[in-house]
Amino acid sequence: MKIDFEVVWRIIRKNLSFFLHGVKWTCLFAFIGTFMGFLIGLVLGGVRAISIEHTDKPFVRLLKRFVILCTRFYVWVFRGTPMMVQAVFIYYLFKPVFQWNSHTAGLVVISLNTGAYMAEIIRSGIQSIDPGQMEACKSIGMSFMQSLVHVIMPQAIKNAFPSIGNEFVVNIKDTSVLNVIAITELYFQTVSIAGSNFKYIETYFITACIYLFLTTIASTFLNYIEKKLDVKRNVENMFVESH
Amino acid sequence: MDAIISVRNLKKSFTTEEVLKGISFDVHKNEKIAIIGTSGCGKSTTLRCINLLEFPTDGEILFHGENILKLKNLNQYRAKVGMVFQNFNLFNNLTVLDNCVLGQMKVLKKSREEAVEEAKKQLGKVGMLNYAGQAVTTLSGGQKQRVAIARTLCMNPEVILFDEPTSALDPEMTGEVLKVIKDLALEGMTMIIVTHEMKFAEGVADKVLFMDKGVVVEEGAPEVILENPKEERTRQFLKRFIEK
Numbered sequence: 001m002k003i004d005f006e007v008v009w010r011i012i013r014k015n016l017s018f019f020l021h022g023v024k025w026t027c028l029f030a031f032i033g034t035f036m037g038f039l040i041g042l043v044l045g046g047v048r049a050i051s052i053e054h055t056d057k058p059f060v061r062l063l064k065r066f067v068i069l070c071t072r073f074y075v076w077v078f079r080g081t082p083m084m085v086q087a088v089f090i091y092y093l094f095k096p097v098f099q100w101n102s103h104t105a106g107l108v109v110i111s112l113n114t115g116a117y118m119a120e121i122i123r124s125g126i127q128s129i130d131p132g133q134m135e136a137c138k139s140i141g142m143s144f145m146q147s148l149v150h151v152i153m154p155q156a157i158k159n160a161f162p163s164i165g166n167e168f169v170v171n172i173k174d175t176s177v178l179n180v181i182a183i184t185e186l187y188f189q190t191v192s193i194a195g196s197n198f199k200y201i202e203t204y205f206i207t208a209c210i211y212l213f214l215t216t217i218a219s220t221f222l223n224y225i226e227k228k229l230d231v232k233r234n235v236e237n238m239f240v241e242s243h
Numbered sequence: 244m245d246a247i248i249s250v251r252n253l254k255k256s257f258t259t260e261e262v263l264k265g266i267s268f269d270v271h272k273n274e275k276i277a278i279i280g281t282s283g284c285g286k287s288t289t290l291r292c293i294n295l296l297e298f299p300t301d302g303e304i305l306f307h308g309e310n311i312l313k314l315k316n317l318n319q320y321r322a323k324v325g326m327v328f329q330n331f332n333l334f335n336n337l338t339v340l341d342n343c344v345l346g347q348m349k350v351l352k353k354s355r356e357e358a359v360e361e362a363k364k365q366l367g368k369v370g371m372l373n374y375a376g377q378a379v380t381t382l383s384g385g386q387k388q389r390v391a392i393a394r395t396l397c398m399n400p401e402v403i404l405f406d407e408p409t410s411a412l413d414p415e416m417t418g419e420v421l422k423v424i425k426d427l428a429l430e431g432m433t434m435i436i437v438t439h440e441m442k443f444a445e446g447v448a449d450k451v452l453f454m455d456k457g458v459v460v461e462e463g464a465p466e467v468i469l470e471n472p473k474e475e476r477t478r479q480f481l482k483r484f485i486e487k
Contacts, residue, residue, distance in 0.1 A: 054298035055317060135296055136332035136391075140346035140398050141322030150345055154336040 022189030033110030041118020125160030385416030
């Protein structure tokens with residue numbers, strides 16, 4: 001049991017461009033996947049916050065129920081199955097229809113998968129907002145949509161920010177499962193490199209270090225933003241106490 | 244003169260409990276109505292039914308003769324009936340100024356310039372203009388409630404509903420908020436106030452409603468209800484209140 005650092009250096013020097021290629025795709029997939037997932041989450045989280053009003057016509061009520069049910073189904077399926085399985089299944093299922101390459105399919109899969117988690121994060125963010133905020137919106141005549149966009153969502157996103165950021169960190173690691181549809185991200189590259197040099201320990205050691213580096217940078221950056229949001233909150237609290 | 248709002252045999256049940264058992268009263272222009280009563284008697288529910296934050300189980304609420312329970316779009320109606328909450332419910336993500344601007348732009352479709360002008364005018368009226376650029380989370384309770392009143396005034400409402408506007412405030416802040424409400428009353432604003440401040444009710448209201456267990460037990464001029472109530476229940480309530 002030993003890591004030969006000379007071998008490590010040799011592998012790095014020889015395969016640097018392969019590793020960097022993998023890093024590029026890993027970062028790209030993690031970033032786009034998280035971003036698209038966030039957008040999906042905003043819409044679905046908003047949908048799940050819809051309340052059925054007394055003034056709604058029967059048709060509108062039915063429509064609302066149906067839409068809410070659909071989002072539940074989506075979240076149920078995508079959170080309840082592994083992304084690896086989703087990747088293969090969706091890629092081959094829609095291949096005859098879209099004629100897509102695996103990279104496009106991969107982006108769609110990671111976005112949809114993240115979207116399901118984001119929907120739950122946004123929904124709980126919305127639920128954490130005092131119902132009085134929505135009532136105040138209603139009381140001055142704002143519509144549900146206006147209230148959501150201008151008052152509820154900004155607060156919900158701020159509250160849910162740590163969880164949203166966490167999804168990004170998770171995605172940096174989870175892109176690795178997309179190797180099953182031959183996406184040349186970091187893990188896929190590692191498998192190829194180790195497969196040609198047979199130095200499994202050293203090659204995977206390098207890969208682990210790269211993942212750790214990426215997630216550390218992401219976490220640090222997210223912490224920084226979070227603190228910025230929080231500092232404002234703390235100053236506000238101090239101010240309130242001084243009254 | 245016709246009433247702005249007529250509440251007719253208003254009933255409201257939550258699951259099994261009947262909270263309102265047939266409330267009726269009229270609100271005329273410039274009239275100030277105070278609703279008093281023990282906690283849980285249905286005062287707040289009555290107010291919340293009037294702007295449909297709660298949907299009545301039965302009865303009618305007429306706004307200039309039109310039954311609002313049959314309205315398809317409530318938003319324009321709600322803009323005309325202001326509401327001031329016990330817990331202020333200011334928009335926590337916005338500044339003092341934007342709290343007053345948002346509704347004007349989105350509901351009344353004003354331009355930002357017009358909305359800001361109106362907001363400044365109303366903030367000045369409640370003595371909060373100096374705080375316009377501040378985040379609302381930095382304000383004290385009394386200041387928050389004054390901003391909430393300004394936010395309501397910006398919508399140019401015909402009636403304002405006050406739901407225990409000072410119950411979450413300490414006595415010092417209560418005074419500053421009551422003064423603002425009193426000034427509005429003197430200007431002739433029509434209002435319904437749910438309150439535990441009997442002195443204030445007596446000084447401001449044209450009519451006092453005493454509610455108990457979901458019904459209006461007694462209504463009349465404040466000096467009659469608060470000094471010489473006919474009903475035993477009203478006397479009991481006021482006696483307990485003075486003892487406190």
